[in-house]
Amino acid sequence: MLEDTDNAVIDRPVDPAIANDWFAVxxxxxxxxxxxxxxxxxxxxxxxxxDASGAxxxxxxxxxxxxxxxxxxxxxxxxxxxxxxxxxxxxxDAPGRRFVYMGAIGVHTGGLRVVExxxxxxxxxxxxxxxxxxxxxxxxxxxxxxxxERQELWARGCKFVQPMASAASEGEADVDYVYRVVNPxxxxxxxxxxxxxxxxxxxxxxxxxxxxxxxxxxxxxxxxDDSHSAGEITVFQQTILGQDKPILESHVYKRLPLDAxxxxxxxxxxxSSAYRRWLRQIGLRWGVEPMxxxxxxxxxxxxxxxxxxxxxxxxxxxxSPAGGPLPPMTPGAHLDVHLPGxxxxxxxxxxxxxxxxxxxxAVKREDASRGGSAAMHDAVxxxxxxxxxxxxxxxxxxRSATRSLLIAGGIGxxxxxxxxxxxxxxxxxxxxxxxxxxxxxxxxxTELDRELAGRWTLxxxxxxxxxxxxxxxxxxxxxxxxxxxxCGPLPLMQLVEATGxxxxxxxxxxxxxxxxxxxxxxxxxxxxxxxxxxxxxTVQVPADRSIVDVLRSIDVAIDTNCEQGVCGTCxxxxxxxxxxHRDQYLSAGEKAGNMQMLPCVSRSRSQTLVLDL
Amino acid sequence: xHTQEQARGAFAADGWFPVxxxxxxxxxxxxxxxxxxxxxxLWRPLxxxxxxxxxxxxxRSVRLTLGFVDGEQLVCRYHGWxxxxxxxxxxxPSTPALAPPPAACVRAYMCREADGVVWASLALAPRGYPPRxxxxxxxxxxxxxxxxxxxxxxxxxxxxxxxxHPAVRREPGTDPEAATLLLQPMDAHTTCAHLFVAxxxxxxxxxxxxxxMKALFAEELSHA
Numbered sequence: 001m002l003e004d005t006d007n008a009v010i011d012r013p014v015d016p017a018i019a020n021d022w023f024a025v026x027x028x029x030x031x032x033x034x035x036x037x038x039x040x041x042x043x044x045x046x047x048x049x050x051d052a053s054g055a056x057x058x059x060x061x062x063x064x065x066x067x068x069x070x071x072x073x074x075x076x077x078x079x080x081x082x083x084x085x086x087x088x089x090x091x092x093d094a095p096g097r098r099f100v101y102m103g104a105i106g107v108h109t110g111g112l113r114v115v116e117x118x119x120x121x122x123x124x125x126x127x128x129x130x131x132x133x134x135x136x137x138x139x140x141x142x143x144x145x146x147x148x149e150r151q152e153l154w155a156r157g158c159k160f161v162q163p164m165a166s167a168a169s170e171g172e173a174d175v176d177y178v179y180r181v182v183n184p185x186x187x188x189x190x191x192x193x194x195x196x197x198x199x200x201x202x203x204x205x206x207x208x209x210x211x212x213x214x215x216x217x218x219x220x221x222x223x224x225d226d227s228h229s230a231g232e233i234t235v236f237q238q239t240i241l242g243q244d245k246p247i248l249e250s251h252v253y254k255r256l257p258l259d260a261x262x263x264x265x266x267x268x269x270x271x272s273s274a275y276r277r278w279l280r281q282i283g284l285r286w287g288v289e290p291m292x293x294x295x296x297x298x299x300x301x302x303x304x305x306x307x308x309x310x311x312x313x314x315x316x317x318x319x320s321p322a323g324g325p326l327p328p329m330t331p332g333a334h335l336d337v338h339l340p341g342x343x344x345x346x347x348x349x350x351x352x353x354x355x356x357x358x359x360x361x362a363v364k365r366e367d368a369s370r371g372g373s374a375a376m377h378d379a380v381x382x383x384x385x386x387x388x389x390x391x392x393x394x395x396x397x398x399r400s401a402t403r404s405l406l407i408a409g410g411i412g413x414x415x416x417x418x419x420x421x422x423x424x425x426x427x428x429x430x431x432x433x434x435x436x437x438x439x440x441x442x443x444x445x446t447e448l449d450r451e452l453a454g455r456w457t458l459x460x461x462x463x464x465x466x467x468x469x470x471x472x473x474x475x476x477x478x479x480x481x482x483x484x485x486x487c488g489p490l491p492l493m494q495l496v497e498a499t500g501x502x503x504x505x506x507x508x509x510x511x512x513x514x515x516x517x518x519x520x521x522x523x524x525x526x527x528x529x530x531x532x533x534x535x536x537x538t539v540q541v542p543a544d545r546s547i548v549d550v551l552r553s554i555d556v557a558i559d560t561n562c563e564q565g566v567c568g569t570c571x572x573x574x575x576x577x578x579x580x581h582r583d584q585y586l587s588a589g590e591k592a593g594n595m596q597m598l599p600c601v602s603r604s605r606s607q608t609l610v611l612d613l
Numbered sequence: 614x615h616t617q618e619q620a621r622g623a624f625a626a627d628g629w630f631p632v633x634x635x636x637x638x639x640x641x642x643x644x645x646x647x648x649x650x651x652x653x654x655l656w657r658p659l660x661x662x663x664x665x666x667x668x669x670x671x672x673r674s675v676r677l678t679l680g681f682v683d684g685e686q687l688v689c690r691y692h693g694w695x696x697x698x699x700x701x702x703x704x705x706p707s708t709p710a711l712a713p714p715p716a717a718c719v720r721a722y723m724c725r726e727a728d729g730v731v732w733a734s735l736a737l738a739p740r741g742y743p744p745r746x747x748x749x750x751x752x753x754x755x756x757x758x759x760x761x762x763x764x765x766x767x768x769x770x771x772x773x774x775x776x777x778h779p780a781v782r783r784e785p786g787t788d789p790e791a792a793t794l795l796l797q798p799m800d801a802h803t804t805c806a807h808l809f810v811a812x813x814x815x816x817x818x819x820x821x822x823x824x825x826m827k828a829l830f831a832e833e834l835s836h837a
Binding site: 121122123125126127135138139140246247250251252253257261262263264265266267268269297299300301320321322323324325326327328330390560561562563564 | 629669671672675679690692693698699707710711714715716723725734737738739740741
């Protein structure tokens, strides 16, 4: 027996966040005098009646009456007891304009998804290829987003190059867009040829949400064009919506997720990020994906073997307790290892391509260790279980290289050993130069001799001058297909960088592993001092690193998602100091207030900054 | 009772399961599959091994099977975001000057291919390895409205034996038509049984094996 849930009477009240909003349920002409329309809205059956005098009335089936109005060519319904004012659109009645209702189209997805798609320009080149965009011009230029005092969301200054912007277009044109969302389910778009705002087509995309994951879209336009028939205009716009529909119906979550960590925006998504933020602010629950982002599952490995591979260097073989393969790694990758005592340390993987059943890392005992390497050497034993991250790679091989020059210093051998093994296995042109204090300090000699015979050179116990001469010799006269990869003590890294630069190596062919994450957004700015109010810790944020990056390096956990200043996941409270806001998430007013900031991109104007962390 | 518990153990989510026949994932294409209720996008780059990813673009949660393979990358249909090895985002066309957001990473499941079968596991570190199936060839796949452990019980009751791997059952005997079934738990109520028989085998005998399995499933499922 199937239960007829679709027609079950809903006794839950309408979500208060949208109860007093107006929803379009058709065009005014749908209800002639004396006629009754039946519509579904927010999981309720509605009867809309136009009496002999032309006045509208509405009621939910078997329940109280609700508000009904004609406005801008459409019939609007409000289910709540205190309807908000209907939006104002003075242009609608301006002389020379006409109104074309282009139809009601069912879309099997949540209405909020439809609105967000309408606010999005980034999909034009892919979904509306050769009409609203081309794959030759995909960049979305920066635009302004604002929630105004009437609680309407505006995106202004949006520009896009369009091959065919409307039924009336005669070729490629730069088009100005202004988006206006009058309530969460009702967006408008003012679309004009660049610099002709007064002649804007006003496109209505009023969503009639029927179920949480289903809706009907009322699609209409107010326009100045008098040369095209309503039919021609409708065909053009329906082509566009027809291209959107299969995409919209293919969302894994048909309801819009408001947990900022479920989906990852880019900076081009400032409009949709502001829209989602607004929906969070009004506390909307209906039609919203209820799932919260799950914490990533931890990976636990077993220490299968621990052995000394050089003076003060221990190698660890880590295996899966389930006896199967471990998540794949690429040469240059490292693991975050959670150590006894609460330390988190990054160790590069030394693996070759053949062994997918284990990870190999090597740890040098640092005399000045704050506890990381000492814990690995003294406390970790075969049979122990360790929590590790998935392999991460900030030091990947460049696939276009025809020759690879690997330069290792001391314990910096670890990622380069993995690179050398992978390159040698596919018979690549590779040579490894291994600088260390003495022969006794050279790790993995057995492996190097066995697997890389003739492809590696040991430089043991060189003076600084001899090291410089050797590095100069290595970097002399490279061809455009050669890439160098260096990992080792800072002086060696600096020597290679300076020598390579002087010898004419471009930066993109010199790769360095600094054991820090590279910020994806242009960093750059003044250095400043950062204090964490809760722990009292103080750190320096150098000119070329972000706050988030610096916090990670001192093991202060901070949730991030986009790392482009768009999603708001890392939002934190400013206790003292003046932030330099570089994000697109906070409003102008919030930025001026300096109470909050996004540490993934924003910095400090003052010499010191104190955050509530 | 004991068998039931074993069956549940055999189909626990940390194991390896068949998710598609290799021939159905040609080079440069992306296809949909299902394992333990998780929708998968299986795709094969122009150079490299087959991939089993969560069928969801991390940007807007659109299914990646709507997208296309470009060389060694999978491209989302919606905004053209590109994903390469390990599921990492390699390009965001709307912001070409910025590095892709580091969190924009498709969940890549572990995947292996052997003897004409694509195997995957939903676990980070799966139990053991997929089996080898020497001298066998795919014959027919049956999608059945029954849980994998119940189906395993039913075919064991009909005389099938363990095939040396939790997801494999074999018909005893040396007849080349003897069936080997690879069981793919699609979700809690649906199983795909991939029938393999000895190779080479004439078409008529392959057809006979497929008919025999179809009859067996009809018989067993009518009791389930």
